[in-house]
Every structure is written in structure tokens, then in C-alpha cells.
Amino acid sequence: xxxxxxxxxxxxxxxxxxxxxxxxxxxxxxxxxxxxxxxxxxxxxxxxxxxxxxxxxxxxxxxxxxxxxxxxxxxxxxxxxx
Amino acid sequence: xxxxxxxxxxxxxxxxxxxxxxxxxxxxxxxxxxxxxxxxxxxxxxxxxxxxxxxxxxxxxxxxxxxxxxxxxxxxxxxxxxxxxxxxxxxxxxxxxxxxxxxxxxxxxxxxxxxxxxxxxxxxxxxxxxxxxxxxxxxxxxxxxxxxxxxxxxxxxxxxxxxxxxxxxxxxxxxxxxxxxxxxxxxxxxxxxxxxxxxxxxxxxxxxxxxxxxxxxxxxxxxxxxxxxxxxxxxxxxxxxx
Numbered sequence: 001x002x003x004x005x006x007x008x009x010x011x012x013x014x015x016x017x018x019x020x021x022x023x024x025x026x027x028x029x030x031x032x033x034x035x036x037x038x039x040x041x042x043x044x045x046x047x048x049x050x051x052x053x054x055x056x057x058x059x060x061x062x063x064x065x066x067x068x069x070x071x072x073x074x075x076x077x078x079x080x081x082x
Numbered sequence: 083x084x085x086x087x088x089x090x091x092x093x094x095x096x097x098x099x100x101x102x103x104x105x106x107x108x109x110x111x112x113x114x115x116x117x118x119x120x121x122x123x124x125x126x127x128x129x130x131x132x133x134x135x136x137x138x139x140x141x142x143x144x145x146x147x148x149x150x151x152x153x154x155x156x157x158x159x160x161x162x163x164x165x166x167x168x169x170x171x172x173x174x175x176x177x178x179x180x181x182x183x184x185x186x187x188x189x190x191x192x193x194x195x196x197x198x199x200x201x202x203x204x205x206x207x208x209x210x211x212x213x214x215x216x217x218x219x220x221x222x223x224x225x226x227x228x229x230x231x232x233x234x235x236x237x238x239x240x241x242x243x244x245x246x247x248x249x250x251x252x253x254x255x256x257x258x259x260x261x262x263x264x265x266x267x268x269x270x271x272x273x274x275x276x277x278x279x280x281x282x283x284x285x286x287x288x289x290x291x292x293x294x295x296x297x298x299x300x301x302x303x304x305x306x307x308x309x310x311x312x313x314x315x316x317x318x319x320x321x322x323x324x
Contacts, residue, residue, distance in 0.1 A: 014083050028103035028296075028303040034263060051102070068263040070087045074107030075098060079088040 016065025018056050021077040027051030031069035031078060037062040040069060090114040092123050094143045103303025105293025106135055108260050109202055109269075113173070114142065116274045120281070126169045127161055129154045133175035134208040152183025155190035158197045169280055171198040176217040177207045180240050184216075187246070191286050194251030198276045199288045201242060204295040205314060212298030216240040219317050224298070239317055243290045247323035253285035255323040259292040261310040265320075292318055 018040075025047065031054055032040045039062055043055040056063075065082035089095070092114035100106050117123050123144050130138040132151040139146035149157040154172035162170045179187050179201050190197070206224055207213040213226040217239050221230040231239075247255045254276060258269035269291055276287035292314050294306040301309055 017083075024097050026102035030103055030303055030307065033304045033307075065086065067087045071263045071266050072108070074100065074102075074104055076089045076093065076107065076111055080086050081083050082086045 013061070015058070015061045016063050016080070016082040017058065018063070018069060019079045019081070020054055020056055022053040023047055023049075024075055024077045025049075025051070025053035026075055027053060028074065029054070030072045030074070034068045034072045036066065036068065037064065039063045090118045092117045092143050094141055096140060098141055099137065100134065101295075101297045103294065103296045103306065104134070104208075105204065105260050105291070105295075106202060108266060109173075109200065109291055109293065110135075110138065110141055112266070112270045112273055113171070113200065116270065116277055117144065119274070120277060122169050122277075122281070125167065126171070127165070129157050129161070129170070129172045131172070131174045131178040132209075133178045135173055135175060135202070136209065138173060152178050152181070153186055154178065154183065155186045155195070155197070155199065158199075159190055159193070159195045162195060162197050166196075169198075169277065171200060171277070171280075173200050174202070175208070176201070176203045176205065176215045177210075180216040180242055184240075187242070187288075188249070191246045191249050191288070192251045194253070194285045196280055196283055196285055197287075198280045199286075200273060200276070201288060201290045202293050203242070203290055203318070204293045204299075205239075206295050206298045208295050208298060212295075217242075217318075219313065223300075241318065243288065243318075243323045246288060251286055252288065252324050254279050254287040255290075256288075257290040257292065257318060257320050257323070259310060259315060259320055261292070261294070261307045261315075290318075292320075 039058045042052045067080040070078040126144045128146040158172045214224045243257045256272045259265045279287045296303045296306040
């Protein structure tokens, strides 16, 4: 049996999120530098291009959907949902 | 929850060949977003330069042709005169526009052709291996100026927007930068105005975009963006020149 998690108030709120195309990412880290909330960091694995792609990690639900990451991305790997 | 930002429709679903952190990808996307917003994808004809953006036609989902080195304004003039109902824009780098194509851009601007030129200035020759371009800054080290650019031997950086802004044929000349999200939004407005000028038949429009070249500036992508903000903008001030 999986441990049953108590439902949180925050679970009902739909927060903005981004989706990253990890095979197209070249790991330039511009989105990491320009994210004002620090929600993006580098992934542990290496993709087909031989670089560490970026990872969207938003445990504290800080992302506001400002889309700075997608504006700065030179390779159009980021899609923003709000 | 809806998608608020993704790849524009005028952009093909292919990966670009540019280095990590290169500014060309951002400028490509801005052009495609503007073409989608104006709804002119079927009428647009782009002209790709010689330089890093030489295979831009692989990334754009509208008609694109290729010109000889520096001859983008000449080819754009021909296409616009034969098909005046089409929207013709040229995409050039600094080695293409400011070095070998100086005569073409000056005379196309002087004739006041109703075309749009997007000029990407990254202060170095990218495709051929980081040699000095006319727009390289003083004391900047490149492959052909290993001790830094010296004005006695190599001359001064060429300021294209200031040079063209004195010509009566030019209707719009602006310099923008893409070193931060705020500046990218401003750059998008400038490029949109340049396209709108052509639709309205105002005349020759040029937008100079200061871009980063992390590989040949010799810095990481984030440091090269800072280098554009701190070093390049001092030499090339932003603003509307005409």
C-alpha cells in the first residue's frame, strides 16, 4: 500500500508551469539565470547533444508564468502554460 | 490552463545549428512571432545572408531565398520591385552587412527602397572562426587581432545606424539589444514597426540588433549576455536614430 497523503489546500490551485523539450535543449543556462524565482536548474543526465538539459522544479509553487525563460531561450525549447 | 507562449507557426519544427546561447535563435523567433501577429506569412519573402544564419531557410516556414555575400539589399530590391505586393525582408549579420555589403546597404538605403533589413551585430565574424569584423570593439581580442583591436592599424568600429540615419532615403533606423527579457520585448516592438512601415509603404527600415556570440567572445552564455549589456551598449548606444 502506498502511504495516503493528506490533501492540501494548495493542491486545488492550478499553478503556472513550463514544459521543456529536453532533447532540443543546448544547456546554455540563460533560462536558469533569468528565472526570477529560481525554479529552473540543470538536469543530472546528459541528452543526445551531450549537454545537461534544464529541469523545471517548482516544489514551493513559486512559478508565476512570467515567461522570461521562454523569451530568453534561443532554441524555443520552453512552452509556458498559465 | 492554456498555452501562453510556444514556438510560432512561422517557425519549422527543427532544431537550429547555432551554438548554445547564440542570439540568432532569439531574433529568428521574434521575426516569426511578428509575421504571425501581422498575418503576412503567405506574402512574406525573406532573404538569408552568408554567415552564421546562412541556412535560416531551414528554420523559417515561409518563402526564403539566399543571396551572395553582402548582396541581400540588392536581391531584396529586385524582389520588391518585381513583386511589390509581397513583404520583403533581409536578414544580415555584421560581416555581411558592414564589411562586404557596405556598398549595397548604403545605396539601397539611399534609394529609399521599401524593404526591411534586420541587422544582427555580434561584433565578430562567427561562421569563419572569430575573425575581426568592422564592428569589433577597440581592444577586443579576436582570431586576427590577438593583441586587441587597435585604431591605428584596424580603424574604428563601424556604426551602421548612425551612418545610415543621415541619408534622406531612410525612414526608420533603430538599434536594440537582446541581453534581457525587457530588451527582447523592446526589440520585438522595433522589428514590428519596421515590418509595419513596409506594409504602409513608408520606405527603407533598418533595425540593428546587438547580439551575443558566446563562442568567439570567449565567454559563457550568461557572461556574454552581461558583456553585451556592459561593454557593447557603451560603444553602440541604443535608441531610434531616424
